[in-house]
Amino acid sequence: MSDPGDTVGSMTETADALALEETRASYDTVAADYADLLRHELAGAPLERAMLAAFAELALAAGAGPVGDLGCGPGRVTAHLHALGVDAFGVDLSSGMVEVARADHPGLRFEQGSMTALDLVDGALGGVLSWYSTVHTPPEQLPAVFAEYARVLAPGAPLLIAFKAGEGGRRLEHAYRHPVSLDVYYFAPERVSGLLAAAGLDVRSVLIREPGPDERTPQGYLLARKPAAA
Ligand SMILES: C[S@@+](CC[C@H](N)C(=O)[O-])C[C@H]1O[C@@H](n2cnc3c(N)ncnc32)[C@H](O)[C@@H]1O
Numbered sequence: 001m002s003d004p005g006d007t008v009g010s011m012t013e014t015a016d017a018l019a020l021e022e023t024r025a026s027y028d029t030v031a032a033d034y035a036d037l038l039r040h041e042l043a044g045a046p047l048e049r050a051m052l053a054a055f056a057e058l059a060l061a062a063g064a065g066p067v068g069d070l071g072c073g074p075g076r077v078t079a080h081l082h083a084l085g086v087d088a089f090g091v092d093l094s095s096g097m098v099e100v101a102r103a104d105h106p107g108l109r110f111e112q113g114s115m116t117a118l119d120l121v122d123g124a125l126g127g128v129l130s131w132y133s134t135v136h137t138p139p140e141q142l143p144a145v146f147a148e149y150a151r152v153l154a155p156g157a158p159l160l161i162a163f164k165a166g167e168g169g170r171r172l173e174h175a176y177r178h179p180v181s182l183d184v185y186y187f188a189p190e191r192v193s194g195l196l197a198a199a200g201l202d203v204r205s206v207l208i209r210e211p212g213p214d215e216r217t218p219q220g221y222l223l224a225r226k227p228a229a230a
Contacts, residue, residue: 016141019183020093020114023136026180027073028096034176035074035100042080047209048162051221052077052129054205055160056084058225059127064154068125070115071133075101078108081129088129091115115145123154130161135184142187146199153226159201163187165208165220189220196224 027034042049059067065087069078072090074097081088082105089109092098101110113119115133128149137145149159166186173179193203201224209219 016116016138019136019138019141020116022181022183024093024095026175026182027092027094030176030178030180031074031094031096031100033178034097035076035104037176038074039076039104042076047207048221049080051160051162051207051223052080053084055127055129055158055223056081056086058158058223059086062126062154062156062158064157065124065126067127067129068118068120068152069129069131070118070149071130072101072110073097073133075105075108075110077129077131078110079105082108086127091118115148116141118148118152120152122151125152126154126157128153128157128159130159132162132164134161134187135164136182137185138183139185139187139191142192142195143198146195146201150199150201150226153201155226155229157226158204159196159224159226161192161196161220161222161224163192163220163222164215164217165189166217170216186217187220189222192220192222196222200227201225202227 067086067088069090072078072092075090078088078090090101091111091113093114095112098110098112164186169185172182189206196203203224205223207221
């Protein structure tokens with residue numbers, strides 16, 4: 001007879017797998033419209049571009065390998081980094097998003113995969129970009145995702161994470177012109193900082209931007225770095 005603790009463990013794993021499946025299926029559905037709606041969004045976002053420029057400069061200075069845009073969606077930010085001179089590639093859970101990214105940016109590399117278990121050796125990346133890709137990650141899974149980011153970063157390489165700042169979240173049943181089934185989570189910036197530090201990263205800077213007209217929360221942008229090898 002199984003131990004009651006094992007049952008709780010497997011229920012948690014099942015819930016995690018279901019949440020990932022909901023996210024994947026929803027983004028498969030919205031991929032093409034998401035790409036159309038957000039294709040030019042960065043052009044009107046100077047603070048975001050400033051954080052991405054700082055991240056790109058740090059990654060180029062570290063010179064520690066390719067930069068992974070983890071949860072890249074249609075690859076619009078991967079392409080922005082590429083235009084800044086960064087050797088960037090994308091990974092996304094949704095095969096629909098990966099197809100759209102490859103079609104929109106044929107010169108760049110995009111792979112399907114999950115940032116909860118990346119197909120990369122330790123220290124493979126000269127930078128990790130997580131641009132709103134944890135917005136559907138249940139809070140209790142953040143430590144495992146951040147540990148994965150820290151594992152694949154090379155010593156001295158930067159991480160930039162964008163997230164919706166706050167507490168709680170909401171259920172989305174419709175988004176980007178389609179029915180979806182998605183939980184959106186808001187994270188307190190201090191909590192994101194604390195969890196990244198617990199994963200072994202040095203938090204270097206946190207920018208909080210007030211909500212725009214179509215946003216419900218402030219937006220958080222946090223730069224961190226994997227400590228250089230001793
Ligand atoms: C809000 S979209 C952001 C996409 C892109 N970063 C952008 O800003 O356009 C969230 C993306 O994260 C991806 N995603 C969510 N969980 C993921 C996971 N565990 N591994 C890889 N990608 C994930 C989704 O498929 C989706 O494309």
